[in-house]
Amino acid sequence: MLETKKAPATELCEVKGIHIEIVEDVRKRLPDSDTLNELAYLFKLFGDGTRIGILWALSESEMCVCDLCALLNMKQSAISHQLKNLKQSRVVKARREGKVVYYALDDEHIRRLLDLGMVHVKEQ
Amino acid sequence: MLETKKAPATELCEVKGIHIEIVEDVRKRLPDSDTLNELAYLFKLFGDGTRIGILWALSESEMCVCDLCALLNMKQSAISHQLKNLKQSRVVKARREGKVVYYALDDEHIRRLLDLGMVHVKEQ
DNA sequence: TTTACATATGAATAAACGATCATATGTTCA
DNA sequence: TGAACATATGATCGTTTATTCATATGTAAA
Numbered sequence: 094m095l096e097t098k099k100a101p102a103t104e105l106c107e108v109k110g111i112h113i114e115i116v117e118d119v120r121k122r123l124p125d126s127d128t129l130n131e132l133a134y135l136f137k138l139f140g141d142g143t144r145i146g147i148l149w150a151l152s153e154s155e156m157c158v159c160d161l162c163a164l165l166n167m168k169q170s171a172i173s174h175q176l177k178n179l180k181q182s183r184v185v186k187a188r189r190e191g192k193v194v195y196y197a198l199d200d201e202h203i204r205r206l207l208d209l210g211m212v213h214v215k216e217q
Numbered sequence: 218m219l220e221t222k223k224a225p226a227t228e229l230c231e232v233k234g235i236h237i238e239i240v241e242d243v244r245k246r247l248p249d250s251d252t253l254n255e256l257a258y259l260f261k262l263f264g265d266g267t268r269i270g271i272l273w274a275l276s277e278s279e280m281c282v283c284d285l286c287a288l289l290n291m292k293q294s295a296i297s298h299q300l301k302n303l304k305q306s307r308v309v310k311a312r313r314e315g316k317v318v319y320y321a322l323d324d325e326h327i328r329r330l331l332d333l334g335m336v337h338v339k340e341q
Numbered sequence: 342t343t344t345a346c347a348t349a350t351g352a353a354t355a356a357a358c359g360a361t362c363a364t365a366t367g368t369t370c371a
Numbered sequence: 372t373g374a375a376c377a378t379a380t381g382a383t384c385g386t387t388t389a390t391t392c393a394t395a396t397g398t399a400a401a
Contacts, residue, residue, distance in 0.1 A: 111317060131338045316368050
């Protein structure tokens with residue numbers, strides 16, 4: 094095992110970049126970082142087993158909180174907490190009927206995202 | 218503020234479920250939990266600011282690691298670690314040319330996922 | 342107006358995660 | 372063969388996050 098030579102190449106790497114033209118060109122077309130973070134946050138909501146279970150279930154049928162608990166075998170408060178997150182980002186919507194609150198996917202994009210993701214998973 | 222009555226309604230809730238038929242019907246159509254977890258993991262990969270930056274950049278152009286470092290202003294090892302995660306799930310692919318490794322999106326589904334997610338973000 | 346049920350929520354905690362540092366590996370060229 | 376560069380990776384660490392518990396809120400029926 095060798096000792097490091099002298100100066101860390103790492104620092105320079107970031108600054109130099111290999112293909113300045115490409116980097117600058119892509120930078121122009123990159124959404125601003127707020128937008129990218131919003132996008133990341135949307136996907137993060139899909140990126141958890143419990144939440145993806147909720148979403149897939151709701152893509153099949155509107156369901157109340159207790160239905161989701163039973164289906165996914167999770168505590169009621171866990172489901173409620175996650176539904177709150179999903180609702181805040183308009184991924185699901187809620188409708189109260191007496192004591193019961195029914196949840197559903199907010200729009201068709203959500204279903205299409207689920208389907209498209211599944212295509213990638215299924216194609217091995 | 219009231220004291221709790223007697224027995225926790227919470228436990229029963231999970232078992233009872235309000236709409237047994239719906240729950241059982243949805244259960245039949247729900248993918249098995251391994252598949253759902255794979256799907257969640259795929260979305261989780263999209264659910265981070267650095268990785269979504271990488272992915273959006275690669276949707277514009279093939280780029281090497283140093284290009285991505287410069288573009289996103291991140292340390293080389295951070296980028297490399299994330300590229301490893303993305304590669305493991307076949308979200309990106311790598312091509313070596315001498316010392317330089319070029320990364321690109323693995324297939325068209327990835328680009329479509331990005332676009333579809335952005336539609337949701339943009340429509341306020 | 343209590344009781345029971347359905348849902349929501351704050352606090353606490355353990356687990357997962359991303360960035361960093363140090364260093365290793367792989368490649369080219371002198 | 373050794374110096375320089377590009378990339379990869381293991382270990383560490385601070386932060387984030389999902390779940391749980393306890394309890395609050397909201398609603399309906401007795």
